[in-house]
Amino acid sequence: MTYRIEVDRDVCMSSGKCVADAPDLFRFDDDEIAEPVPGAPEDLAEPRALDLARACPSGALRVKNADDEEIDLF
Numbered sequence: 437m438t439y440r441i442e443v444d445r446d447v448c449m450s451s452g453k454c455v456a457d458a459p460d461l462f463r464f465d466d467d468e469i470a471e472p473v474p475g476a477p478e479d480l481a482e483p484r485a486l487d488l489a490r491a492c493p494s495g496a497l498r499v500k501n502a503d504d505e506e507i508d509l510f
């Protein structure tokens with residue numbers, strides 16, 4: 437199974453962790469809030485998706501499956 441990651445804009449604290457760790461997936465928008473890179477893959481392997489989301493210091497990254505269900509990170 438593969439996963440995609442969503443950014444909760446209200447929770448992102450602009451640490452830049454996801455942008456640094458996965459520049460192919462995330463960038464900063466004009467407000468310096470993380471957003472998905474346009475066209476970024478939405479079929480991430482589980483280890484990568486969970487590792488990226490777990491590393492977000494504010495818990496702003498949500499991992500979802502193909503049925504749009506949120507996956508527990510821990």
Ligand code: SF4
Pocket residue numbers: 443447448449450451452453454455469470491492493494495496497
């Ligand atoms: S790691 Fe989390 S807090 Fe940092 S920029 Fe990404 S979404 Fe925002």
